[in-house]
Structures are given as C-alpha cells and as structure tokens.
Amino acid sequence: MSRVRVYEAEAIAKNIRETFTAKKSTKRKRFNFSWPTIWQQVGDSLGVAYNSDKWKKEGDFILYKHLAESRNCAFCVPGFLRDYDDPSSEWPTIGPMVSFADTPMPHDFAILALFEEIDLQLYTGGTDDQPELGRGDDGVVKVTVAHGVLGAGMIMWEEVDDDRKNQPFLFVYTEKEGPLMFIVGKELDVLADGIVG
DSSP: OOOOOEEHHHHHHHHHHHHHTSSSOOOEEEOOOOSSEEEEEEEEEEEEEEEEOOTTTOOEEEEEEEEEESOOOEEEOTTOOEEEEEEEEOOOOOOOOOEEETSOOSSSEEEEEEEEEEEEEEEEEEOOSSEOOOSSSTTTTEOTTOOOOEEEEEEEETTTOTSSEEEEEEEETTTEEEEEEEEEOOOOEETTTTTEO
16 A cells, blocks of 8 residues: 655644744654545535633633635545444445545644534435435534644645646644544635634
8 A cells, every 4th residue: 555645744734833822832753653645535624623721821721713704625434433322333424435645645734723523414314425415404424533632734735736836734643543534625724814715
C-alpha cells in the first residue's frame, strides 16, 4: 500500500497557530502518527465546536462553535463513526473511499483547541460513487471524540503543482489513534477571528 507524501510545513503550522491564538507559539510537539492513506467522504460538516483559551489566559477555556458558512466536506477514517448507544456497532455510511496517496500533506500542523463536537450531515441516499445528502435534518448527527483535539494544516499543493495554492484544512485526532476526521472546503480557513468559511 502506498503512503501519503508529506512535506515540511513547520513555518506554516506555526503561523496558523499564532494567527488563531494571537499569541506567540512557544512549544513544538512531536507525534508518532501518520496521515491515513484512505478516507471515506461521509457528507458535510455543518459546525465544529471546540474549547479554546485563544483570547484568554492559558488554561481559561471558552466553548466556541464555528458554523459552516460554505460547503465543508467531511471525511472519516473508514469505520470510525459509531452508534452512540452501541459503540461496538459501526454507523452505516455512504460515500466514496478517497485515496490521499497523491495528496501532498504537511509533516507539521497547528494544534488549535480541545475538540468538543462536530455536526455532520451524512449522505443518506444514492451509492458510494454518487451519494446524496439528506434533506433538512435528515442525516444530521452529532459526533464526539473522547480526548479529541482539533488541529489545522495546509494541503501542500505548491509542492506538486506550481499553479495551485495550498489549501487549509481542519482535522480531529487523538494522540493514541491519530487522525480520525478531516474537513476541507474552498472557503475554509483559520484566521485571527477564528475558523471561517
């Protein structure tokens, strides 16, 4: 199985972190996980809630929620979504399996905040190749992750295509399991006001 190609992005990650928190970045942390090669596109992210001390003194956390202002596609590690009432049971999902083997991912990323929850609108009809989002509240679920952390980084398109701009993304991970969810959108970004797009 091919592995995801990773590229140096320490300066970008540091800039994302410092922009988001409006504070100087003082720490580097090493993780021993790698980016999954295969993700399942399960639907759209409607909103991401996180606990952050970005505008407060360190350790004084406030709950924030970014409501999607544009379409943000949600990807999960296959089999990640589980039934809350029966965690041993996988939540049925529809959507294409997407290889990230040719996606230039960053070696470095910014730790933004403690992850609280994400609201997803899952595909509820169609096929894996041509999925259909639910209408209204159909397919809307709340996903929580014990010990989850919200990170951000850049897909390093400039490393493989001179005409393509790097693309911001969010992801949810745990130190034990590594990346579990990935959110990307054409207008998604991390700015001084927080997560936008």
